[in-house]
Amino acid sequence: DSGVTQTPKHLITATGQRVTLRCSPRSGDLSVYWYQQSLDQGLQFLIQYYNGEERAKGNILERFSAQQFPDLHSELNLSSLELGDSALYFCASSVAPGDLYEQYFGPGTRLTVT
């Protein structure tokens, strides 16, 4: 158990819908990262937050947005869902940005869009 929690574990929804994925980082970690893992694209970095502020952006679609709240939990919002959005979404956390600090991954949320 990495100490990072994600809810829900599984999510099944229809195309066009909107969902929110939630992540609670390890105690003491200020940085949160979101990744998308699909069979054909592997692990893709989406976005990073540090202490409530957006720190870095990767291949995140405009239909997706995220935020980190004052209590440091983070939410990833996916809207106008398409079949291709079906994937495993991981959240990771670290004490701070940078490679001196290991990223600990949560268990993931499996999203299925039908």
Next chain:
Amino acid sequence: GENVEQHPSTLSVQEGDSAVIKCTYSDSASNYFPWYKQELGKRPQLIIDIRSNVGEKKDQRIAVTLNKTAKHFSLHITETQPEDSAVYFCAARTVNYGGSQGNLIFGKGTKLSVKP
């Protein structure tokens, strides 16, 4: 931007043999290279990493080598055991303009099967 290629996509070895997974990266400014292991249905976990000022790093049965000139790095697992069976991902951390650290760019993974 950075691009990380990983080979092979699948690898099957006999228990006790060695396994080697290779990655190449495109951005010569990348300076940090972690390896993650992901068992079926579980989260990725960091198993070893190397920074660009080091050529080799070893931790028990696993080692990573880095060739900055050729822009490739490799994971070596010796004396493989069935519990080594998993998907292994390499990654490279980019460096932003101005020198700040960028994101981790992952390879597409290698599925390692160790047959008893």
